[in-house]
Structures are given as C-alpha cells and as structure tokens.
Amino acid sequence: MAVNPKKLRPYDQPPKVRRPILPNEPDNAATAFLVAAIVWFVVATGIGVLWTAYQLFPDVLTIRLNMPTFSGVLTFELSPATTSSGFWNSLAYGWLGNAGLGAVFFITPRLVGRRLIGETMASAAAALWNIGLLAGLTAIYVPQLTGSGRLTEFPIPVDGVLLLALLLANVAFWRTALAPTDRIPYVSIWYFGVALLALLGLFGLATLASLEPFVKLSDVAAALVNGFYGRALETLCLSGLAIGTLYYVVPRAANNPVYSWGLAMLGWLLWLGLGTLAPLSTLVDTSVPFAITQIGNVATFLLVLPAFLVAANLLLSLSGRWTLVLSPGTIPFALVALTFLVATSLLEAIGSLGSVRALVGRTEWGVGVQLLALLGTATAAFLALADHAFPRLLRRDWGGTLLAEATLWAAFAGAGLAGLALISGGVAHGSLLAQGAPADEISGLVFWFRLVLGAGIGLSALAAAVVALNVFLMYTSARPADYAVMGDAVAAPAAH
Amino acid sequence: MTVHTPIESRTRGIPRWALAVTGVMLLAGAVFFATNLSGSNPPIVGGSAEPSSGGPNAVSIIKAAGCQSCHGPDLAGQGPFPSLHGVKDGPVSENLQQLGTDHPEDWANLWIAGTDPAVADIDRGGMPAFGGQLSPEEIATVVEYLKTLP
Numbered sequence: 001m002a003v004n005p006k007k008l009r010p011y012d013q014p015p016k017v018r019r020p021i022l023p024n025e026p027d028n029a030a031t032a033f034l035v036a037a038i039v040w041f042v043v044a045t046g047i048g049v050l051w052t053a054y055q056l057f058p059d060v061l062t063i064r065l066n067m068p069t070f071s072g073v074l075t076f077e078l079s080p081a082t083t084s085s086g087f088w089n090s091l092a093y094g095w096l097g098n099a100g101l102g103a104v105f106f107i108t109p110r111l112v113g114r115r116l117i118g119e120t121m122a123s124a125a126a127a128l129w130n131i132g133l134l135a136g137l138t139a140i141y142v143p144q145l146t147g148s149g150r151l152t153e154f155p156i157p158v159d160g161v162l163l164l165a166l167l168l169a170n171v172a173f174w175r176t177a178l179a180p181t182d183r184i185p186y187v188s189i190w191y192f193g194v195a196l197l198a199l200l201g202l203f204g205l206a207t208l209a210s211l212e213p214f215v216k217l218s219d220v221a222a223a224l225v226n227g228f229y230g231r232a233l234e235t236l237c238l239s240g241l242a243i244g245t246l247y248y249v250v251p252r253a254a255n256n257p258v259y260s261w262g263l264a265m266l267g268w269l270l271w272l273g274l275g276t277l278a279p280l281s282t283l284v285d286t287s288v289p290f291a292i293t294q295i296g297n298v299a300t301f302l303l304v305l306p307a308f309l310v311a312a313n314l315l316l317s318l319s320g321r322w323t324l325v326l327s328p329g330t331i332p333f334a335l336v337a338l339t340f341l342v343a344t345s346l347l348e349a350i351g352s353l354g355s356v357r358a359l360v361g362r363t364e365w366g367v368g369v370q371l372l373a374l375l376g377t378a379t380a381a382f383l384a385l386a387d388h389a390f391p392r393l394l395r396r397d398w399g400g401t402l403l404a405e406a407t408l409w410a411a412f413a414g415a416g417l418a419g420l421a422l423i424s425g426g427v428a429h430g431s432l433l434a435q436g437a438p439a440d441e442i443s444g445l446v447f448w449f450r451l452v453l454g455a456g457i458g459l460s461a462l463a464a465a466v467v468a469l470n471v472f473l474m475y476t477s478a479r480p481a482d483y484a485v486m487g488d489a490v491a492a493p494a495a496h
Numbered sequence: 497m498t499v500h501t502p503i504e505s506r507t508r509g510i511p512r513w514a515l516a517v518t519g520v521m522l523l524a525g526a527v528f529f530a531t532n533l534s535g536s537n538p539p540i541v542g543g544s545a546e547p548s549s550g551g552p553n554a555v556s557i558i559k560a561a562g563c564q565s566c567h568g569p570d571l572a573g574q575g576p577f578p579s580l581h582g583v584k585d586g587p588v589s590e591n592l593q594q595l596g597t598d599h600p601e602d603w604a605n606l607w608i609a610g611t612d613p614a615v616a617d618i619d620r621g622g623m624p625a626f627g628g629q630l631s632p633e634e635i636a637t638v639v640e641y642l643k644t645l646p
Binding site: 054057062064075077079080081085111113183186220248251257258259260261266270283284285286288290291293295298299301302308309312317354433442443 | 536561
C-alpha cells in the first residue's frame with residue numbers, strides 16, 4: 001500500500017541518514033584525485049599558454065595590483081616570473097600529483113584484492129592536497145608570500161597542509177599494501193611505495209630547509225637542496241608513479257600477463273638505485289666535491305637502462321594483442337608514454353655528457369627535457385590510466401572514439417613539439433653562444449623556437465580541454481556500464 | 497569467489513639479453529666514472545656570491561626575487577630575456593642606453609627598483625619593478641654581485 005509521506009507522524013518518519021563529510025564509499029579517494037587532476041590539467045596548460053606568451057612577448061601584459069591588508073600592502077603580480085612558477089607548480093603538483101595519487105588509490109586495492117584500508121583518510125588527503133594547492137598557487141602570484149627555488153615556492157603554512165595530505169596518503173597506501181597476503185606484491189606496488197615515501201621525505205626536507213627560524217642553511221646550501229628536490233621529484237616520484245601505472249594498465253588493457261617478473265624487478269631495482277643517485281648531478285657548486293656531482297651525472301646517464309627495460313617488458317607483454325595499438329583507448333596512450341620515457345631518458349643521458357653540458361648548459365635544453373618528461377611521459381601514462389579508470393569509477397562508458405583520438409594526438413603532438421622546440425632551440429642557442437654571437441641575433445633565433453613551443457603548449461591545452469569535456473559528457477550523458485564496485489562480495493574481473 | 501584476478505607473469509626469471517645489456521651498461525658507467533674524476537665544480541651562480549660583511553646574500557635575494565626564472569639559471573639570459581653578465585660594462589639593451597648615460601653609477605639600481613622618475617618612461621619589456629619587494633640595500637647587493645659576473 002502506498003503511503004503519503006505528508007501524513008506520516010513524526011515517529012513514523014524514517015530515520016535521517018547522516019552523510020559523513022568525507023564519504024567512505026569504495027574508490028571515493030581515487031575518484032576525487034582523478035577528477036581534480038583533470039581540472040588541474042586544464043588549469044596548468046592554460047597557465048602554460050600564458051607562460052609561452054610571456055616568453056614570446058614579455059612586455060605584453062604585466063599586471064600589479066596592490067591590496068592593503070592588516071600587515072601591510074600585498075602586491076598581486078601577473079608577470080613572467082609568477083606565471084612561470086604557476087605553470088610548473090600546477091603541472092607537477094596539480095595535474096601530475098593528483099593523477100599519481102589517484103592512480104595509487106585506484107590500482108592498489110585492485111592489486112591486493114581488498115578495499116582501500118583508510119578510504120576516509122585518503123579522501124581527507126585529496127581534500128587537503130587540493131585546498132593546499134589552491135592556496136599555494138594563489139600565493140605564488142603574491143611575491144612577498146612565496147619562498148625561493150623551483151617547485152618550492154609555496155609558503156610554509158601551505159607546505160604544512162600538503163605534508164599532512166602526503167602523510168595521510170602514505171598511511172592509507174601502506175596499510176593497504178602491507179596487509180597480509182599470500183602473494184608477493186605486484187611490481188606497481190613497489191614503484192608506488194618508493195614514489196610515495198620519496199615524495200613525503202623530499203617534500204618534508206624541502207619544507208624543513210625553508211623553515212628559517214629553526215633551520216638556518218646557508219643560501220648556497222638552500223639553493224642546492226632546492227635543485228636536488230626538483231630533480232628527485234622527477235626521477236623518483238613522478239616517474240615512479242607513471243611507471244607503476246603503466247605496469248598496471250598495459251597488462252590489464254591487453255588482458256595479457258606481464259612478460260617477465262624478473263625483468264620487472266631488475267628494472268625497479270635499477271630505477272631505485274639510479275633514480276636516487278641521479279639528483280646528485282644538480283649539486284653543482286664549489287662547496288660540493290666533484291666526485292659527488294659526477295656520481296649524479298653517471299647515474300643520470302645510466303637511467304636510460306631501467307627506462308629501456310620497462311619499455312621492453314611492457315612491449316613484450318603486448319605480444320599477440322598488437323591490434324590494440326590501432327584502436328583508441330588505453331594502449332595507445334601507454335605506448336606514447338613509453339616512447340616519451342625512452343626518449344626522455346636518452347636525452348637526459350646525452351645531456352649528462354660533459355661536452356654537451358658545456359654546449360647547452362646555459363640554454364633551455366634542460367627545461368625542454370623536463371617538459372618532455374612531465375607533459376610527455378607522465379601525462380600520457382596518467383591519460384592511459386584515466387581511459388582505463390574513469391569507466392570503472394563512474395560506471396559509465398566513454399561517449400565516443402573521436403574525443404579520445406583528439407586527446408591522444410593533441411597530447412602526443414603537444415608534448416613532442418613543446419619539448420623538442422626547447423631542446424633544439426637550446427642546441428641552436430648554445431652554438432651561437434659558443435660562436436660569441438650578439439644577444440640580438442640569439443634572441444631573434446630563439447624566438448622561432450619559442451613560437452613552436454607555444455604551438456606545443458597550445459596543443460597540450462587542447463588535449464586537456466578535450467579530456468575534461470569527455471569526462472563531463474561521460475558523467476552527464478553516457479550510458480551506464482556494468483563494472484563491479486570495489487568491495488563487492490561477488491564481482492567479475494571487469495572490476496579491473 | 498575471487499573478487500580480483502592478480503596480474504600474472506609469463507616468466508619469472510630475467511632474460512639473458514637483459515642481464516647482458518645491464519652488465520655492459522653498468523660496466524661502461526663504472527669505467528666512465530673512474531676515468532672522469534678530475535675536475536671541479538663551478539660556483540652555483542656565476543662568481544662568488546658571499547656578502548663582504550654580514551647582510552643579505554646576493555644569491556638568496558636573486559633566488560627569492562625569481563630573477564633566474566626569466567634570465568636563466570646562471571643569469572646568462574634566455575630567449576627574449578637579456579643576459580645579466582657584463583652589467584659592469586653598462587647596459588646592453590637599447591632601451592637602457594640613455595639611462596646608462598644619465599646615471600652611469602646607479603643605472604642598474606634604478607632600473608631594478610623601477611620606482612624612480614628617471615625610469616618611469618622606459619619600456620620595461622616585462623621586467624617587474626622590484627622597488628616594492630626589495631630594499632635599496634638588497635638591490636645594491638644584487639647589483640654589486642652582478643658586476644662580478646664575467
């Protein structure tokens with residue numbers, strides 16, 4: 001019999017269900033991180049377009065607004081310097097940081113075969129991480145509030161919030177990964193473990209180094225710490241999260257076993273050792289023994305080895321499933337990521353040679369290689385994850401192949417153009433410097449390379465906009481898909 | 497019923513080709529390291545940046561102000577942003593020639609501060625005015641340091 005709810009007496013009404021502020025449903029943290037990542041991808045590449053515009057036309061638009069506050073006048077500044085900081089921070093922490101943490105919380109429960117232990121904690125980490133980033137990015141545009149160094153510009157209170165988020169993320173990950181199991185953890189877990197611990201440790205170290213009233217490093221030492229941090233963030237944290245993700249999505253999407261467990265672990269061991277030593281190459285100062293810097297240079301050169309082993313292992317895992325390369329989806333994104341992984345490590349190896357360093361050391365070569373690593377390798381790996389994970393998280397199918405194709409090609413061409421423009425521009429710039437060419441001639445030549453950089457960043461921004469649109473369409477109008485929920489008692493392998 | 501299928505591997509051992517490649521590469525790295533140990537590191541930014549007597553360090557001011565994000569990690573210029581080496585010889589950029597002539601001693605201080613009427617009408621080309629961010633003493637420290645760069 002139907003009941004008219006208006007006629008219910010107070011004691012007949014069903015009890016109100018209190019919704020917790022931080023939901024505890026399966027995959028909540030992964031969804032939060034990945035959706036935030038897509039938004040940050042759009043923001044980062046948007047700021048990137050402005051960054052390249054400043055490189056081409058530095059006198060076009062510099063805005064300064066003075067805001068009176070209780071503690072004095074704060075100046076909001078939109079300038080080449082603040083935009084450069086905004087671009088790199090939103091790219092590394094906003095897009096890649098969120099996507100990496102989303103990958104950890106999506107993949108880990110599926111590999112260990114149980115729900116994430118500490119889902120609420122991980123959701124709190126997602127909230128804190130993004131609130132902190134928003135505050136940090138705002139502070140970057142107020143130079144009085146920012147710290148020094150690259151990727152270490154956030155004010156101390158913001159660093160504290162981000163550290164807390166990383167701590168919570170680590171606790172949730174380790175509690176899940178270390179829960180008793182009868183199998184040796186899959187290789188992705190090993191990569192994630194190192195990347196998360198390194199991120200927490202390095203971020204803590206960089207924060208501590210800037211905690212001036214308590215720690216007084218000399219300025220040279222602080223600059224060296226900042227340099228080391230920036231490089232280690234790339235070699236250990238972001239690359240670890242990206243490789244761990246690729247080791248999951250490729251066998252899953254191909255529905256094949258991974259080619260070799262031994263090869264995977266050999267690659268991990270080499271990556272761990274060399275990736276830890278490679279940042280020593282940034283310690284270039286008279287106060288540092290040359291042998292230490294040289295260890296870093298050799299490790300940077302040898303990092304090509306684990307990159308090659310990872311690529312070989314995953315390509316051999318595709319055996320018999322090569323047709324997947326031609327169809328839009330996870331595998332083409334993963335292949336793009338592997339291509340950039342090998343290319344970037346080769347370029348890093350070439351750049352670590354003394355003669356090459358002498359030629360391109362004072363140019364934008366290094367920035368170009370870093371751009372290839374972040375916008376190429378890591379971005380494509382996390383786009384592969386997004387392609388695989390979003391249907392399982394939102395339980396809806398992707399709308400169509402056109403938008404996926406557009407994302408793939410725009411991301412591939414964008415990162416390739418942007419990185420190679422800076423790298424080739426660096427070689428040309430270095431050659432002119434070696435010939436003693438006048439500044440005007442160098443500026444005239446570099447302008448054209450920067451124009452190509454602008455086109456590349458523009459294409460990356462297009463890829464970000466398209467993937468955001470695709471996720472939005474999936475959420476609003478795509479047809480539901482029958483993927484199992486993590487934690488269901490009975491679920492099909494489609495849950496992967 | 498198993499909820500999640502683990503990812504299996506086709507083989508558990510390490511392929512011989514991988515061991516061979518790893519061995520050769522590590523050996524090459526060791527030989528390269530052993531034969532390239534002579535040398536010394538240059539200073540972190542150009543020349544010595546230590547203050548002569550107390551006071552703020554030029555390197556820290558330069559890093560905090562973000563000079564390197566436009567002028568390059570070693571301040572040698574990048575793209576449209578000019579090199580800061582050679583400040584001791586006077587301004588290089590065309591728009592600063594007159595300023596250099598009118599204020600031969602402190603043109604760089606005036607230019608970095610950007611608050612003096614003498615630089616009010618000069619196209620700054622995207623260069624921020626640091627007068628509100630750095631004190632005159634800090635700007636002087638930076639200029640003194642820039643004059644030491646080759």
